[in-house]
């Protein structure tokens with residue numbers, strides 16, 4: 001049942017809800033009507049957005065907020081960020097019902113610890129999103145948890161009513177009304193075996209971490225959501241010294257993929273920066289290393305690169321190929 | 322090239338006060354009392370400005386196979402609100418489990434005693450209450466005897482002092498590997514003469 | 530997921546039950562020999578992070594399907610049944626892995642019914658699933674997610690019907706843990722003992738690889754494993770007699786085999802044992818499933834492929850002692866090397882593990 005490596009899943013936008021003045025929820029279904037993979041609470045997908053010319057212009061990660069065991073559709077929530085790099089504006093202004101998008105398979109960088117005896121979930125504003133799927137999972141597993149949700153009135157409070165109806169133990173804090181969650185008070189009397197999760201602005205994450213440290217929580221019991229979106233890389237040119245060829249590497253492909261696309265067959269195996277097969281000598285240019293293989297010294301010297309994951313920092317690199 | 326050991330073998334460091342903790346629970350067996358006395362002194366001296374209140378330090382002790390150094394611990398100058406001397410490890414673990422169940426996330430557990438005792442206490446705290454191993458320190462005290470489980474009949478001998486010993490369960494002669502299970506708290510014993518029955522090497526003292 | 534237009538998966542001609550113990554009637558047909566996953570592309574062997582995407586392979590090869598079913602299916606299923614009868618703890622899953630159990634059941638049922646529709650079929654109507662395994666005469670309807678509707682827990686239920694061992698790994702704190710498994714054909718390691726260990730601990734006994742950085746790199750790679758992008762690697766050792774269950778639990782019974790290899794019987798007794806290992810990220814649990822599919826071939830069967838006999842001779846001869854010792858054949862290695870030397874004329878061999 002192994003299919004060729006699919007870099008992305010094609011989906012159609014089948015519904016858009018304006019849940020608050022600044023937040024829209026998008027419902028996504030597979031373009032072929034087949035089920036999407038189930039996922040674990042806390043997972044996100046990376047949405048690839050393309051401009052009118054079909055060029056990739058944004059890649060943003062969004063938490064999946066729909067029930068994890070339901071593959072019929074995914075839901076993501078996007079808060080409009082006028083100061084951001086433009087992905088959320090694109091989603092708000094350019095994406096309509098019936099449009100097509102590409103998403104990655106779900107990835108979970110914010111998983112629940114399955115050994116925890118109790119979970120404390122702390123969200124601010126749009127940071128509520130990963131917890132929607134996680135609470136679904138925790139309810140099903142019957143593990144105790146509590147939610148603390150702080151929001152500003154002018155932002156609206158996405159899902160506040162739905163949560164209030166379903167989660168009798170949830171606590172809400174309206175910062176405009178002078179209500180702020182107090183991490184020390186929340187964490188003080190938690191029993192052994194508790195884990196805390198926080199998703200929101202850096203300030204809140206720092207406050208919760210500081211409170212946990214003060215109360216003696218071991219660091220492994222404190223989790224925060226850190227999106228590491230695969231950035232849209234800059235395009236650059238690879239000059240193959242030995243075969244005397246020049247190959248353009250677009251922002252969306254690795255050097256390895258670009259070389260393969262040009263009909264070359266460089267040595268490779270894992271395609272993930274671990275095995276060492278694709279190690280290539282760099283004759284000219286600076287490298288942005290993403291692999292786990294080369295030593296820090298070699299990386300700093302820029303004398304070698306793993307072409308399956310690493311990229312050029314300069315517009316042109318000369319490789320010993 | 323040096324011959325590196327098996328990575329699963331635990332490395333025990335001495336007990337040192339963890340300034341990150343808010344509540345310090347000490348559990349000892351037999352000669353482990355000395356390590357606990359030292360630790361208690363350091364906690365009281367308040368290095369790193371911690372000096373926890375007396376109520377934030379709890380003690381659990383059993384003589385185990387001896388020697389019984391409970392008197393020395395008692396004279397350590399501090400009072401303990403809860404009963405703290407137990408006739409055996411089972412009694413100690415049951416009381417410790419109850420105590421921890423009412424404790425918060427700031428607990429640090431310090432354990433000193435034989436290797437079998439250390440992991441029996443860890444199992445109580447980790448599997449019973451959910452304390453993470455990051456919050457537990459261990460110091461091995463007394464003779465270097467190891468808890469070893471026979472891979473063939475699953476009998477555990479809590480204090481094996483030689484590699485190549487006879488399994489009390491099935492009678493096979495076992496070699497003691499350095500492979501260690503933190504879940505079970507045991508080393509692995511494997512038949513030493515399977516490929517040449519009867520050819521059993523002389524037992525050697527285990528040194529660490 | 531898209532279906533391949535034409536199946537590249539071999540249609541297995543399943544043999545009647547042969548044995549992996551006592552009278553050892555197991556053997557490979559000429560077709561099975563040709564599709565044996567020979568692991569040596571070069572004349573020497575050393576540990577490395579030998580991982581590649583598990584996205585199919587040459588038509589009919591062991592790499593083509595997700596989970597390879599071959600002529601030994603019934604024999605291996607029967608052997609598994611016997612081992613579990615003697616020692617039920619060979620299948621153990623820690624309680625927090627229940628979601629991963631269901632993930633495994635889904636992955637195996639979906640893969641088998643897609644790759645081998647003549648033997649397996651799965652019908653899903655919401656949560657009501659009907660599973661048919663015609664090779665074993667199984668036809669069960671159950672509710673996905675409700676263990677009460679299966680005769681045993683879902684992981685054991687399905688792995689009793691698939692060749693090869695399986696382990697289940699929770700991922701937490703940037704680490705993988707051995708939190709369950711079905712282990713009846715292992716190369717001398719114990720699930721009961723290793724259960725709950727982390728990636729470095731269960732690899733503890735392996736020589737050299739820690740110092741070489743192999744496990745650091747492999748772990749980082751596996752932590753990033755993604756749903757729908759399985760990877761695979763090969764591992765190998767040698768076994769005396771075609772014995773599947775070379776467990777430490779039973780070492781006191783089979784260890785003696787190693788002393789029975791002679792220049793006269795080595796061709797039939799000594800076996801190359803290859804594990805085709807694949808790793809899958811599981812969707813609901815975020816756990817990792819590790820499948821360890823074991824293939825056994827006698828030295829004489831292997832020698833019917835001239836290139837393999839030459840290459841295996843060279844690999845064995847030059848394998849460092851610490852690896853030969855760890856793999857458990859250092860004592861009878863000279864006999865195997867001597868025997869294989871008759872097939873090796875010293876000809877230079879092309880890179881690659883293919884038979885020609």
Ligand code: HEM
Nearest residue numbers: 576577578579696718731732734735738743747765766819
């Ligand atoms: C979750 C995935 C994996 C599991 C469950 C696993 C399990 C094991 C086990 C149980 C052993 C035997 C250790 C012993 O002697 O007790 C072993 C050996 C080994 N593993 Fe892994 N392993 C995994 C992934 C990997 C990966 C990705 C590599 C990549 C390099 C690797 C490399 C090795 C090597 C080199 C050995 C020594 C084998 C020999 O010489 O026979 N393992 N593994």
Ligand code: FES
Nearest residue numbers: 269271276278308
């Ligand atoms: S292909 Fe493995 S490191 Fe690049």
